[in-house]
Amino acid sequence: MHELTYAQAINEGIREEMRRNQKIMVLGEDVGKYGGVFGVTRGLFDEFGGERVRDCPLNEAAIVSFAIGLAIQGRPAIAELEFMDFTTFAMDPITNQAPKLRYFWGGQVSVPLTVRTPIAAGLGFGTQHSQSLEAWLIHVPGLKVAMPSNAYDAKGLIKSAIRDPNPVVFAESIGLYATKGQIPDEDYTIPFGKAEIKRKGDDVTLVALGLLVPKALKAAEELAGRGVDVEVIDPRTVAPLDIETIIASVKKTGRLVIAHVASKTGGIGAEIAQQVVERAFDSLDGPPVRVAAPDVPIAASAQLESAIIPDVADIVKACLSFRNARA
Amino acid sequence: MTLSDEQQIEALRRMWQIRFFEEAAIRLYGEGRYRGSTHPYIAQEATALGVCATLRPTDQVLATYRGHGAAIAKGADPRGMMAELLGKATGMCKGKGGSMHMSQTDVGFLGCNAIVAGHIPIAGGVALAQKLDDTGAVTAVFFGDGASCEGVFYETLNMATLWKLPLLFVVENNEYAISTHVSESISVPNISMRAQGFGLPGVTVDGRDFYAVYDAAGEAVARARRGDGPTLLEAKTVRWGRHSAVAAGPAGANIDKWKLTDPIPRFKQELLQRGVVSEAQISDIERDAKATIDDAVAFAIESPYPELSELQTDMYA
Numbered sequence: 001m002h003e004l005t006y007a008q009a010i011n012e013g014i015r016e017e018m019r020r021n022q023k024i025m026v027l028g029e030d031v032g033k034y035g036g037v038f039g040v041t042r043g044l045f046d047e048f049g050g051e052r053v054r055d056c057p058l059n060e061a062a063i064v065s066f067a068i069g070l071a072i073q074g075r076p077a078i079a080e081l082e083f084m085d086f087t088t089f090a091m092d093p094i095t096n097q098a099p100k101l102r103y104f105w106g107g108q109v110s111v112p113l114t115v116r117t118p119i120a121a122g123l124g125f126g127t128q129h130s131q132s133l134e135a136w137l138i139h140v141p142g143l144k145v146a147m148p149s150n151a152y153d154a155k156g157l158i159k160s161a162i163r164d165p166n167p168v169v170f171a172e173s174i175g176l177y178a179t180k181g182q183i184p185d186e187d188y189t190i191p192f193g194k195a196e197i198k199r200k201g202d203d204v205t206l207v208a209l210g211l212l213v214p215k216a217l218k219a220a221e222e223l224a225g226r227g228v229d230v231e232v233i234d235p236r237t238v239a240p241l242d243i244e245t246i247i248a249s250v251k252k253t254g255r256l257v258i259a260h261v262a263s264k265t266g267g268i269g270a271e272i273a274q275q276v277v278e279r280a281f282d283s284l285d286g287p288p289v290r291v292a293a294p295d296v297p298i299a300a301s302a303q304l305e306s307a308i309i310p311d312v313a314d315i316v317k318a319c320l321s322f323r324n325a326r327a
Numbered sequence: 328m329t330l331s332d333e334q335q336i337e338a339l340r341r342m343w344q345i346r347f348f349e350e351a352a353i354r355l356y357g358e359g360r361y362r363g364s365t366h367p368y369i370a371q372e373a374t375a376l377g378v379c380a381t382l383r384p385t386d387q388v389l390a391t392y393r394g395h396g397a398a399i400a401k402g403a404d405p406r407g408m409m410a411e412l413l414g415k416a417t418g419m420c421k422g423k424g425g426s427m428h429m430s431q432t433d434v435g436f437l438g439c440n441a442i443v444a445g446h447i448p449i450a451g452g453v454a455l456a457q458k459l460d461d462t463g464a465v466t467a468v469f470f471g472d473g474a475s476c477e478g479v480f481y482e483t484l485n486m487a488t489l490w491k492l493p494l495l496f497v498v499e500n501n502e503y504a505i506s507t508h509v510s511e512s513i514s515v516p517n518i519s520m521r522a523q524g525f526g527l528p529g530v531t532v533d534g535r536d537f538y539a540v541y542d543a544a545g546e547a548v549a550r551a552r553r554g555d556g557p558t559l560l561e562a563k564t565v566r567w568g569r570h571s572a573v574a575a576g577p578a579g580a581n582i583d584k585w586k587l588t589d590p591i592p593r594f595k596q597e598l599l600q601r602g603v604v605s606e607a608q609i610s611d612i613e614r615d616a617k618a619t620i621d622d623a624v625a626f627a628i629e630s631p632y633p634e635l636s637e638l639q640t641d642m643y644a
Contacts, residue, residue, distance in 0.1 A: 014342040051459060056486065057482070057486060057489070058617075059479075059482035059485070059486070061448060061478065061479050061482060062448040062479055062482035062483055062486055065447075065448030065449045065451065065452060065479065066443070066449075066452035066455060066486065067452060068449050068452055069448070069450060069451060069452015069454070069455065069456065070455060070456050071452075072452075072453070073436070073452070073453055073456035073457070073460075074450075075456050075459070077452070091443055092445050092479075093445070093448070093449070096442050096445060097440075097442070097445055097446075099450060101438075102641055102643075102644060103423055103641050104420060104423050104425075104428040104641070105420050105423075105424060105428065105430040105432070105438055105642035106418070106419065106420035106421035106422075106423050106424065106641055107421070107640065107644075108420070108430060108431075109431045109432060109437075110644030111644075118602065141642065142642055142643070165643075165644035166643045166644055189437075250495050255570040268563070273350045274568040283346055301358055320345055321517075
């Protein structure tokens with residue numbers, strides 16, 4: 001085992017895959033010598049050279065589209081977009097091209113594309129650098145979306161994303177980049193569509209995404225002290241979504257809380273809640289509860305942003321909101 | 328590059344195939360045999376053939392939703408195309424693509440794309456892969472005057488020139504959006520002038536003149552194969568007919584005048600003058616092209632629709 005930060009774990013995952021497959025390419029803004037705006041691609045240029053690790057002009061749509069062109073020519077491509085908000089400029093290739101080419105061409109091509117893009121929520125970057133837009137993406141059939149919450153998962157999931165012959169958006173959390181984890185020395189991957197039960201519990205099922213997973217675990221510890229036994233589930237990928245693990249948990253607990261950084265309306269929380277209602281309505285003691293950002297643009301001021309981004313206290317409160325909660 | 332007689336004859340045959348294909352597509356739409364829309368390539372045939380005659384089977388072509396011409400020119404199977412148009416299981420994309428998403432990758436036709444200009448930067452990535460593979464292969468990307476106004480076109484001009492990619496930009500200026508004339512949408516008289524700002528050669532030719540297109544494309548392709556980078560080739564033409572089966576746009580008033588510039592009779596005359604073919608041979612070629620498309624229509628009509636089980640296939644590799 002060795003210790004790496006979340007950012008280093010992604011770097012190591014990419015590096016190992018690039019060694020494994022000489023065809024893999026990295027494209028993005030300042031991903032080369034500089035090593036990426038947050039240092040995630042640091043050292044890749046030195047090891048693999050400028051042909052494979054390419055600094056691009058500031059044109060997100062072309063970066064992702066070029067990556068698609070490489071991918072359909074048998075070169076798995078990793079495109080970095082510096083903030084998830086910048087996916088808006090690349091929405092045509094991400095939503096109209098990559099996930100559809102194979103389908104509308106009747107299976108003639110595969111698109112081994114990974115779009116890496118970080119979410120900066122909670123760091124004071126302001127509203128055009130802080131959004132969590134994963135719910136837009138899961139609405140597009142054919143697109144896979146991963147949201148790692150820790151260093152170990154980040155490495156295992158990025159390797160799965162790169163090996164996947166289909167397009168993946170890999171939504172990183174900048175707020176987790178410096179968090180450390182133990183990484184096995186041997187090769188491993190984490191499959192898509194397989195949630196992890198981070199903590200077993202009988203009273204409340206708490207599904208948390210990305211940045212909120214560590215906060216959910218803290219909330220669960222706090223609630224344990226108050227006699228509420230919370231089961232924390234990290235879906236790890238939201239498309240495909242491991243709804244079976246969530247439903248199995250709800251059948252045990254009867255209560256569901258979903259926590260994400262993205263704003264509430266139309267968020268993934270709504271989708272998870274509805275799927276549970278459709279399939280486990282009779283097991284529910286009450287309506288599922290969402291912990292999410294309010295429907296406002298994300299303000300830059302620390303004072304305002306802290307009221308927007310869900311925190312441990314918000315999660316605790318939600319878990320205690322059931323009328324028949326045991327605490 | 329010099330063209331053999333056989334290549335020129337094949338070019339004429341495919342120009343006619345395109346013309347007959349598009350006429351059949353319009354007829355079949357009128358008969359209610361398929362839904363959605365179709366965007367005829369009529370009057371632009373010389374451009375697709377002039378460019379594709381310079382290409383090898385291993386080169387790649389990407390086109391727009393007005394892409395049936397490029398498909399046939401690159402060697403796509405008219406049967407698979409017509410069946411695709413009618414949404415049949417035997418279609419080249421199993422009926423999942425339709426008129427605007429035809430593709431046949433085994434002949435180097437990397438498809439039609441229905442987002443205006445969306446395919447241009449994808450073509451850039453294809454050309455980058457070719458450059459890295461170092462096989463001397465090139466990519467030609469066809470698009471219209473409308474696509475030349477989209478931002479990704481400029482992003483790709485910049486990146487392709489910067490990286491010296493083996494890419495041929497073929498802008499087919501047919502003068503019209505659905506109804507808006509280029510004089511109302513484009514700030515320069517020739518779209519090829521856009522090349523100046525990006526440091527690549529820009530050339531304008533008469534897109535209805537097969538030989539003019541062939542010569543200009545040949546030079547651009549040779550340049551790309553040498554590793555000297557992309558070229559922007561503007562092929563000027565005029566759309567005769569409707570924008571699509573759904574949207575009309577200008578047609579009719581000037582159609583008689585426009586028809587005087589029909590690229591096919593013009594090419595035919597040149598072939599006769601150059602002594603490549605005789606009148607009798609020309610009739611045979613036309614008849615043969617007609618028979619190919621008639622056969623494709625019959626094949627498409629007789630073919631079954633896809634099974635509903637196909638709905639979930641080809642989603643993931």
